[in-house]
Amino acid sequence: xxxxxxxKVTFFQECEELLADLEGGLLAMQDGNDDGDxxxxxxxxxxxxxxxxxxxxxxxxxxxxxxFETLLDAVRSNEVPATPDLVVTLLRASDVLADHVSSARGxxxxxxxxSAAMAAELKACTDPNAAPAPVAAPVVxAAxxxxxxxxxxPAEALIGADDALDDxxxxxxxxxMTITIDEQAADVAAAVGNVWTVSIRPKSDxxxxxxxxxxxxxxxxxxxxxxxxxxxxxxxPLDLLDAEAAYATxxxxxxxxxxxxxxxxxxxxxxxxxxxxxTRGEGLNPDAALAALxxxxxxxxxPAxxxAVAEIPAPVVVxAAPEPVAVAPVVxAAPAPVAAPVAQxxxxxxxPAxAKTQQIDVPGPGQxxxxxxPERIDRLIDLVGELVINQAMLAQRxxxxxxxPSSNLAMGLDELEQLTRxxxxxxxxxxxxxxxxxxxxxxxxxxEVASMTGKQARLVxxxxxxxxxKTVIERLSDPITHMLRNAIDHGLESPEERKAAGKNPEGVVxxxxxxxxxxxxxxxxxxxxxxxxERVHSIAIKKGLISPELQLTDEEIxxxxxxxxxxxxxKISDVSGRGVGMDVVKRSVQAxxxxxxxxxxxGQGSTFTLSLPLTLAVLDGMVVDVAGxxxxxxxxxxxxxxxxxxxxxxxxxxxxxxxxVRDSFVPLIDVGLTLGYREASPPPTEGVVLLVEGEDGxxxxxxxxxxxxxxxxxxxxxxxxxxxxxxxxxxTILGDGRVALILDVDAVISLRRREPPRPVEPTLIxxx
Amino acid sequence: MTEEIIxxxxxxxxxxxxxxxxxxxxxxIMAVREIRxxxxxxxxxxxxxxxxxxxxxxxxxxxxxxLACRLGMPVIEPTVRSVFIxxxxxxxxxxxxxxxxxxxxxxxxxxxxxxPDLACDAVRSFIRxxxxxxxxxxxxxxxxxxxxxxxxxxx
Numbered sequence: 001x002x003x004x005x006x007x008k009v010t011f012f013q014e015c016e017e018l019l020a021d022l023e024g025g026l027l028a029m030q031d032g033n034d035d036g037d038x039x040x041x042x043x044x045x046x047x048x049x050x051x052x053x054x055x056x057x058x059x060x061x062x063x064x065x066x067x068f069e070t071l072l073d074a075v076r077s078n079e080v081p082a083t084p085d086l087v088v089t090l091l092r093a094s095d096v097l098a099d100h101v102s103s104a105r106g107x108x109x110x111x112x113x114x115s116a117a118m119a120a121e122l123k124a125c126t127d128p129n130a131a132p133a134p135v136a137a138p139v140v141x142a143a144x145x146x147x148x149x150x151x152x153x154p155a156e157a158l159i160g161a162d163d164a165l166d167d168x169x170x171x172x173x174x175x176x177m178t179i180t181i182d183e184q185a186a187d188v189a190a191a192v193g194n195v196w197t198v199s200i201r202p203k204s205d206x207x208x209x210x211x212x213x214x215x216x217x218x219x220x221x222x223x224x225x226x227x228x229x230x231x232x233x234x235x236x237p238l239d240l241l242d243a244e245a246a247y248a249t250x251x252x253x254x255x256x257x258x259x260x261x262x263x264x265x266x267x268x269x270x271x272x273x274x275x276x277x278x279t280r281g282e283g284l285n286p287d288a289a290l291a292a293l294x295x296x297x298x299x300x301x302x303p304a305x306x307x308a309v310a311e312i313p314a315p316v317v318v319x320a321a322p323e324p325v326a327v328a329p330v331v332x333a334a335p336a337p338v339a340a341p342v343a344q345x346x347x348x349x350x351x352p353a354x355a356k357t358q359q360i361d362v363p364g365p366g367q368x369x370x371x372x373x374p375e376r377i378d379r380l381i382d383l384v385g386e387l388v389i390n391q392a393m394l395a396q397r398x399x400x401x402x403x404x405p406s407s408n409l410a411m412g413l414d415e416l417e418q419l420t421r422x423x424x425x426x427x428x429x430x431x432x433x434x435x436x437x438x439x440x441x442x443x444x445x446x447x448e449v450a451s452m453t454g455k456q457a458r459l460v461x462x463x464x465x466x467x468x469x470k471t472v473i474e475r476l477s478d479p480i481t482h483m484l485r486n487a488i489d490h491g492l493e494s495p496e497e498r499k500a501a502g503k504n505p506e507g508v509v510x511x512x513x514x515x516x517x518x519x520x521x522x523x524x525x526x527x528x529x530x531x532x533x534e535r536v537h538s539i540a541i542k543k544g545l546i547s548p549e550l551q552l553t554d555e556e557i558x559x560x561x562x563x564x565x566x567x568x569x570x571k572i573s574d575v576s577g578r579g580v581g582m583d584v585v586k587r588s589v590q591a592x593x594x595x596x597x598x599x600x601x602x603g604q605g606s607t608f609t610l611s612l613p614l615t616l617a618v619l620d621g622m623v624v625d626v627a628g629x630x631x632x633x634x635x636x637x638x639x640x641x642x643x644x645x646x647x648x649x650x651x652x653x654x655x656x657x658x659x660x661v662r663d664s665f666v667p668l669i670d671v672g673l674t675l676g677y678r679e680a681s682p683p684p685t686e687g688v689v690l691l692v693e694g695e696d697g698x699x700x701x702x703x704x705x706x707x708x709x710x711x712x713x714x715x716x717x718x719x720x721x722x723x724x725x726x727x728x729x730x731x732t733i734l735g736d737g738r739v740a741l742i743l744d745v746d747a748v749i750s751l752r753r754r755e756p757p758r759p760v761e762p763t764l765i766x767x768x
Numbered sequence: 769m770t771e772e773i774i775x776x777x778x779x780x781x782x783x784x785x786x787x788x789x790x791x792x793x794x795x796x797i798m799a800v801r802e803i804r805x806x807x808x809x810x811x812x813x814x815x816x817x818x819x820x821x822x823x824x825x826x827x828x829x830x831x832x833x834x835l836a837c838r839l840g841m842p843v844i845e846p847t848v849r850s851v852f853i854x855x856x857x858x859x860x861x862x863x864x865x866x867x868x869x870x871x872x873x874x875x876x877x878x879x880x881x882x883x884p885d886l887a888c889d890a891v892r893s894f895i896r897x898x899x900x901x902x903x904x905x906x907x908x909x910x911x912x913x914x915x916x917x918x919x920x921x922x923x
Contacts, residue, residue: 386827629811675813718812721860722822722831722915726814731822731829739810739822739829 199277206273224256396735462512469615491526525607531600623708627672857911
C-alpha cells in the first residue's frame with residue numbers, strides 16, 4: 001500500500017496548492033477581478049480537490065466539495081452573480097474546505113455543525129432553478145481540449161444527422177452549452193419525457209488515464225435511475241485480444257430531471273477518451289447506435305493497421321490450444337494475422353493525439369519542478385559550508401608562506417574562492433523560497449480573527465514573492481500570526497468606533513515583505529487607533545514591570561508591549577490578551593538573529609517591523625581584533641570604517657564620548673569593554689572605528705583594535721550546544737580553524753545604552 | 769537499543785575516571801564522545817566564569833567548561849597535559865576541561881553511595897554519588913545539570 005500512500009501524499013501536496021489557488025482566486029474576485037479566468041480557476045481548484053478526494057474515497061470531503069463546486073459552477077455560468085457578499089461566503093467555504101482537507105489528512109477534526117451549516121448556506125446561494133452539476137470524480141483531469149478524437153468523428157457524423165442537438169459538444173470545451181440545447185430540448189421533452197439514452201464507448205485511453213466506466217455509471221446513477229446494457233460483441237477472440245485495448249460499449253437508459261448539460265458533465269473528465277452519444281427519449285435503437293459506432297471505427301483504424309501487423313502473437317496462442325471444444329471457437333475465429341490488428345489499431349492511432357493533450361493537461365506548474373528531500377539539500381549546504389571554511393584555511397596558509405599574489409598558485413586560489421562563492425550562492429538559491437507559502441495562510445487567519453473579535457478587517461499583502469532561505473521561512477509563520485492577531489485585536493477599532501472617528505468601518509491590515517540591506521523585513525501595519533501610550537505606561541507601572549519614576553520616550557513606551565506578562569486587553573479574549581503574545585514573538589525572533597520593533601501614531605495605526613537575516617547559513621562580515629579576540633561584524637550593519645582623528649572624538653558626560661562624523665555626533669562604543677573583554681578602553685584614536693547602523697536606524701561608532709578584512713563566514717549556532725549570548729549573534733570558524741564570534745551589532749548598542757543600569761527589565765531596552 | 773543499555777547499566781557499567789586537582793571524578797562512558805588535548809578556546813562574553821569559551825570541533829561550536837570552577841574550586845590552569853572530555857549532556861555536546869584522564873572503571877550500581885550531606889550545594893547538584901574502589905574515592909558527575917539552563921526560547 002506504500003504506493004497508494006505515496007500518491008495520497010502527493011494528492012495532499014496538490015491540495016495545499018489548490019487551496020492556495022482557490023483562496024487567491026477568491027481574493028482576486030473580492031478585489032473586483034471576477035473575469036471568467038479567475039472564476040474558472042476557482043472552480044477548477046475545488047473540482048480537482050473533489051476529483052482526487054473521490055479517488056481516495058474521502059467521502060465527507062467529496063460531499064462538501066461537491067456542494068461548493070455546484071455553487072461555483074453556477075457562478076461560472078453567470079447564473080448566480082458574484083456579489084461581494086457571495087465572495088465572502090465563498091471565502092468562508094474555502095476555509096471549511098481546507099478544514100476538510102486537513103481532517104482527511106488526519107490533522108484536526110472538522111466541526112460537523114459548521115460544515116453542515118456552510119453546505120446549507122452554499123446550497124441556498126445556488127439558484128434553485130439552475131442545473132446542479134453533479135460531476136464525476138475521476139482522478140485525472142484529462143479533458144482533451146484540442147484533440148478531437150479521430151475515431152469518434154465519423155460516428156458522430158452518422159448519428160448526428162438524426163439529432164442535430166448532439167453533435168457540437170464533444171471534446172472541445174467543458175463549458176456548459178446551455179444556449180441552444182434548452183430550447184430544442186424542450187420540444188423533444190414534451191414528446192419523450194425525461195428519458196435519455198446514453199451510449200458510451202470508451203477508448204483505451206480512458207483506461208490508460210486511470211478512469212473507469214463503473215465510476216461513470218455510478219455518477220450517471222446519481223442523476224436518476226439507470227438501466228445499463230453492455231454490448232460485448234466487439235470483443236475479439238482471445239488470441240486477438242489486446243489486453244490494453246477497449247472493446248466494450250454501454251448503452252444506458254437514464255430517467256432524470258436533469259438536462260443534457262448535467263449528463264455531459266459526468267463525462268467531463270473522459271471527454272475525448274470515449275465516444276459518447278446522448279439522445280433524448282428512448283432514442284435510437286441501441287443496436288443501431290452500436291452499428292453506427294462500429295462503422296465509425298473502421299475508417300480510423302484502417303490506415304493504422306499496417307503498423308500493428310508485426311505485433312501479432314496469434315500463432316503462439318493457437319499452438320498452445322490445439323484441441324478442446326471450449327477453446328475451439330477461439331481458434332476458429334482467429335482470422336488471418338493481417339486482419340487482426342483492426343481492434344488494436346484504434347488505440348495506436350489515438351495515442352499520439354492523446355499524448356499531446358495530456359502534457360498540456362497536467363495541472364499546475366509542477367512540470368519543471370523536482371521534488372527533493374530537503375535533507376539532501378541541507379546536507380549539501382553543510383558540505384559547501386565546510387568547503388568555504390576549507391578554502392579560507394587554504395588561502396590563509398598560502399598567505400603565511402609569503403607567496404606572491406601574482407603567482408599561479410595565488411591566482412588559482414582566487415579562482416577557487418570565486419567558484420566556492422558561486423557554488424554557495426547557487427546552493428542557497430535552491431533553498432530560497434518566496435514568503436508566499438507563509439503569507440497565503442494569513443487571509444484566513446485575518447477572517448477568523450476579525451469575525452471572532454467583531455471587527456471588519458481587510459488584509460492587503462505585498463511582496464509575497466520576496467525570497468528567503470527555507471530555514472527562515474519555516475520560522476516566520478508564528479511571529480506573523482501573532483503580529484496579525486495583535487493588529488486586529490488590539491490595533492483595529494470596532495466598526496462603530498471607526499465610523500465615529502470618521503474612518504472606513506473596514507480596517508486595513510497590511511502585511512508586506514521586502515529585502516532591505518541583506519535582510520528580510522516583514523511589516524505588519526494597521527490603520528487602527530495606535531498605541532494608547534498613557535494606558536500602556538500606567539499598566540506597565542501597575543504590573544510592576546517598570547518603576548513609576550522612570551522617564552520614557554514615546555518609543556520606549558511603545559516597546560513596553562514586548563515585556564513578558566504585559567497585556568492591555570480589558571478582557572481576555574480567545575484571540576489574544578493572555579499576555580503571552582508579544583514577548584514570545586520577540587524572543588523567537590531574537591533567537592533567529594532577528595529584531596522586532598513597533599512604531600505607532602495615535603489615531604493612525606501601528607506598524608510592527610520584523611527583520612530577519614535572509615539565511616541562517618552564511619554571512620558577509622568584517623573580521624576585526626578586539627582585546628586579543630577575533631570578532632566578525634556583519635557587513636550589512638557597517639556604514640563605513642574610519643580611523644578617528646583626535647579632534648573628532650569629544651567627551652560627553654562623565655564617561656561617554658561621541659564621534660563627530662560630518663556634523664553629526666555618534667556615540668562611541670568600545671566593543672571590548674561592552675563585551676567584558678577588558679576593564680578600560682584605550683583611547684579611540686589608537687583603534688579603528690566601524691560606523692554601524694542598527695535596525696531602527698540609530699547609529700553608533702564601534703571601536704575595535706584592528707581590521708583584518710572582509711570575509712564570507714559560515715554561521716554556526718551557539719545555541720546548539722550552549723545558549724544565546726548577549727551581544728553575540730552566532731559563531732563562525734575562521735581560516736585558522738578557531739572559532740570567532742559574530743557580533744550582534746544592535747545588542748551591543750543596547751548593551752551600551754544600559755550603562756549605567758536602569759531599574760528596568762533588560763528586555764525593555766533590548767527591544768529597540 | 770536503549771533497553772539494552774538500560775539493562776547493562778543496571779548490572780555492570782563502565783565509567784571513565786579523571787582527575788580534577790587532587791580529586792577523582794568519573795562519568796558514564798556512554799556519554800563520552802571523545803577525549804581531546806587542550807587547545808585555546810575563544811572567550812565568550814557575558815558568560816559565567818566556568819565557561820572557558822568555545823572551540824571548533826570538526827565544524828561544530830563546542831563550549832568548554834572548566835569542571836573545577838563549576839564545582840566551586842579554583843580555575844584549572846591548562847597545561848599541555850590538560851585534556852577535555854567531550855560529553856553529550858541532554859541534546860548538547862560540551863567539553864569538560866580536566867587535569868588528566870585516569871582509567872576506565874567497571875562497576876555495579878550497588879557500589880555507588882549517596883553524596884554525603886555536608887557537601888556544598890554546587891557539589892550536591894552535580895554529583896550523582898560516590899564510588900569507593902580500591903581505597904579511592906571517585907565522585908560520579910551528573911551531566912544533566914552541568915550546563916546552565918538555556919534561556920527559555922519561544923517555541
